Amino acid sequence: MAKKFACSSIGMQCGWEASAKDENALMKQVAAHAKKAHNMSKIDDATMHKIRDAIEEE
Ligand SMILES: [Zn+2]
Numbered sequence: 411m412a413k414k415f416a417c418s419s420i421g422m423q424c425g426w427e428a429s430a431k432d433e434n435a436l437m438k439q440v441a442a443h444a445k446k447a448h449n450m451s452k453i454d455d456a457t458m459h460k461i462r463d464a465i466e467e468e
Contacts, residue, residue, distance in 0.1 A: 412468040415440055419464040420457070422448065429468050436465065 414429035
């Protein structure tokens with residue numbers, strides 16, 4: 411089952427969305443985006459939790 415994530419779903423003023431074949435692949439895309447677009451070199455635990463809650467089945 412594919413997974414998808416929208417940055418706006420965790421309250422970011424951002425229109426970025428991504429989907430991937432599984433959660434691990436999606437999290438890699440999210441981490442790369444967070445670093446590039448939001449200047450987060452590391453995603454903290456609280457944010458990681460929000461992201462996992464916001465991931466939806468596609
Ligand atoms: Zn974003």
